[in-house]
Amino acid sequence: MTSHGPWTLRTGTTVYAVRLSPDGPWPELAAWGPDGTETGPSPLDWSRRTHFITPADAAPAEYIPYGQRPFTGADLIACRPGEERGTWWAFTGAEQDEDDDGTQRLRLTFADEHLGLTTALVYATVPGTDVVRRRTEHTNTKAQPLRLERFDSGAVTVPVTRAARLTCLTGQWSREFQLTQVELERGRFEIGSTQGVPGHAYAPWLAVQDAAEPADGPATPTYGIALAWPGNWHITADAEPGGTVRVRAGRLPHEGAVLLGPGATLTAPWLACAFSPEGLDGLARAWHRYERRLAGERLHRPRKVLYNSWEATGFAVDAATQLDLARTAAGIGAEVFVVDDGWFPGRDDDTGGLGDWTPEPTAFPEGFDAFIHQVRALGMDFGLWVEPEAVSPRSALHAQHPEWVYRIDGRPATLVRNQLLLDLGRPDVQEFVLATLDRLLGDHDISYLKWDMNRPPTERGRPGGGPPETRDLDAAHVAGYLRVLDHLRTRHPSVTVEGCAGGGARIEHATLARTDVVWPSDNTAPLDRLAIQHGYLHAHAPHTMSSWVTDAPGVFDPRPRSLAFRFVTAAAGVLGVGADIRRWSPEERAEAAAWIARYKEVRDTVHRGEARTLGGPTDATCGVQYEHPGGGRVVVTAWNTGPLDGAPLVPGRAARLRLRGLDPAARYRDARTGTAYSGAHLTHAGLAFAWTATYDADLVVLERGVTP
Structure with a gap:
């Protein structure tokens, strides 16, 4: 040289x-x-x-x-x-x-x-x-x-x-x-x-x-x-x-x-x-x-199965309803119960409350801590949704500090989702957010925090902050955001932090380095979500991908899919449930409990293993293969995205997914059926899936080292 x-x-x-x-x-x-x-x-x-x-x-x-x-x-x-x-x-x-x-x-x-x-x-x-x-x-x-x-x-x-x-x-x-x-x-x-x-x-x-x-x-x-x-x-x-x-x-x-x-x-x-x-x-x-x-080291902490109450209750949050959901969630095996938007004063809808981050007394008549204690007594951790960068125009915070929002003097403010955005580049706003989160996490037994952001900055000015050409507002906001996340990691290292911005609007390596999971999209419909996750996994790792099982109909592909399809889709990353599980039948709850139990057995492989996509959602059959570090276990999530009756191209012939990267001389046994395969068979002939109208997804676990 x-x-x-x-x-x-x-x-x-x-x-x-x-x-x-x-x-x-x-x-x-x-x-x-x-x-x-x-x-x-x-x-x-x-x-x-x-x-x-x-x-x-x-x-x-x-x-x-x-x-x-x-x-x-x-x-x-x-x-x-x-x-x-x-x-x-x-x-x-x-x-x-x-x-x-x-x-x-x-x-x-x-x-x-x-x-x-x-x-x-x-x-x-x-x-x-x-x-x-x-x-x-x-x-x-x-x-x-x-x-x-x-x-x-x-x-x-x-x-x-x-x-x-x-x-x-x-x-x-x-x-x-x-x-x-x-x-x-x-x-x-x-x-x-x-x-x-x-x-x-x-x-x-x-x-x-x-x-x-x-x-x-x-x-x-x-x-x-x-x-x-x-x-x-x-x-x-x-x-x-x-x-x-x-x-x-x-x-x-x-x-x-x-x-x-x-x-x-x-x-x-x-x-x-x-x-x-x-x-x-x-x-x-x-x-x-x-x-x-x-x-x-955070990789080695299990990503726990959560239940989030948003799709069940919306803004109508009260202790009795939430506890009813919590009991049902605990019964199917959820490990974290997260109360979403609506837990603070003035939040009957999306026109108020943001910025006033204290529990609504009438919603929790026995006290917020008593409510959390009851949730934890069910064997689950407790989590909370916050939107620290947002403020409602009719909140107490905005009345006290109107100068904290992005604005341009003499110009009207644009409301997005009926809210304004705080200038997180200001040191005083950063201190407010830090104090708010420290108070919530320090005063209450909260082990999961969902950080949301539901609007971009408009009228992005800072009156009194010097000539615009001397400022760098975008970098200042980013620095404030990362400072708060770094503080959470240092001050509250045991708290799981989820990143969200109206879905997947803020997912990149600076955020992923400081959070445990992120929320790729607000769309939880089964076939829509499968396409979202297919693209996501090309850029980002499964252990970062939070995904819920819900009853949401498709936005872009409305074809219904089974409860199994929805669970296997969510199990391809970090499994959560967001449906109103009170409305599920006893049979559906029992099925949900079985899927959650299966997921807990394989999540370490899903989150830490080498992942390979097997086709994509435009194929009639597609999947994702996860190989455990060391190769002792292979997990395959598979879906039928084709006709609702599951009919194959040739009647009586099963669809097949060819696996990749396996040792052809190794032996693999299906942990559920006992069927044994060689690695050569799995990569050449593939795994068979005889789809039907009710069988449209599966999760297969292959243990290595068994002779056929």
């Missing part, structure tokens, strides 16, 4: 190599792929000749400023206020080291002495995964402020033959995480959000493949990125000259630019980069391993 590189980072099975370009002072990607890819000529090498563009515009640059790359998309745009935009930097050094835990770090620095800007490109591996994390740090070295219009976290370049296949997760409220593919031969593709959260429309996640290869091929090289930022963001992909696609990602300031003061440093969010040689399914497992690493 010379002072110009290459610099090599090694993960569990992959390599990421960076070098200084021979054409100018910018870093380029030399190799990214399986270990050994760095040996030999780089697939990103080019002739060094350009026509009507600069060499920097054609280079596979890891990060490059406008000024040096003026035409095809820069990652950094900076200037002094009132002056022309542009940065022309020089390489100033590299530092590479390795921590005791195996984390490899690389830091490349560049400086524009005239502008007074120093930029550091920071790389770090994550032990036990195939993820390389990247971000940038920008420091103003002069006595005048700097204006940063773009400051992406990083960029990656992927070689393709003719076109790139981009896989993203799209949707809307109640239809999040729809797996969507776009073929990009020329031009630009962009997704993002300016809603103050990642949003329902797109997830900050992208997979890139050569369109000449099959998307789900077991030997298709697949590259992925994911941005850890719970605020405004973008991901942009450009089909570049010479057979590459270049993807850059970063946050978007609400004000359009950030003013960086003298001596100040702006640190961009982490961008996680992952590679798998095994297609989208292999990339999903790479992300799952990374998110299990983010969970740390």
